[in-house]
Amino acid sequence: MKVYSKKTVQKVNASIEDCWTFFSSPRNLQKITPNSMGFQITDFDEKNMYPGQIIQYKVSPLLGIKLTWVTEITIVEHQRYFIDEQRFGPYTLWHHKHFFEPVEDGVIMTDLVHYALPLGFIGRIMNALVVKNKLKAIFEYREKKVNEIFNSK
Template identity: 65%
Template sequence: MKVYKLETVQHINASIEECWDFFSSPKNLQLITPNDMSFEIQDFDGKRMYPGQVITYTLKPLLGIKINWMTIITVSQQNEYFVDEQRFGPYALWHHKHYFEPTANGTKMTDVVHYALPFGHLGRLANTIMVKNKLKSIFEYRYKKIEETFNSK
């Protein structure tokens, strides 16, 4: 299985506490997900993020095909980091780490995603043709929405 890595860094003009408050709420996922993906939370307990929390949602990531996705928060350290992993969805592996570090004028947020696709060589081809670029565009959209939310004040 070929594992790919996507890493992004963003500086946010807000305190660690403000960032954690925003990113630890699954409700805010929809705000930073492109509208054309039709992201919709199906089930979560309404609580702030904690290890073991399950979030299920539907979305249309490619070609308008609706998929179900189940994420579990595997680890979480308040104001420092959390990890979400796909338990059910389109990837053979999805492991997404979110780090928050204080800076002189706000917070440095780093996302590291390790992912793999099913179907061997066909999955590798799909990554080359569309998945890699789609993920980059999702994270670019997210970057812009976070800029609008925190850095345009």
């Protein structure tokens, strides 16, 4: 199994409290996900993130085909980081770390995703042709939306 990684770093012009409040609420995921993904939370207990929390979504990453994606919030360190892991969905492995580092004039937000695809050789081809670029576009969209929400004031 080939494991890939994707890392992004973004400066957020907000306090650590405001940044954490926004990103630790699953309700806000849809605000920073491209509409083309057809992202919809289908089961969620309406609480801010905590270890063991299960969140279910529908996503349409390719050709409008709806998929179920279930993630578990495995670790939460208040105002420092949290980790979500796929329990069911399109990846063989999905491990997403979200780090928040307060700095003098805001927060440095770092995302580190490790992922693997099913189907061996076919999965490696799909990553090269589609998945890697799709993830890049999703994180670029997220950066743009975060800039609109926090950095345009």
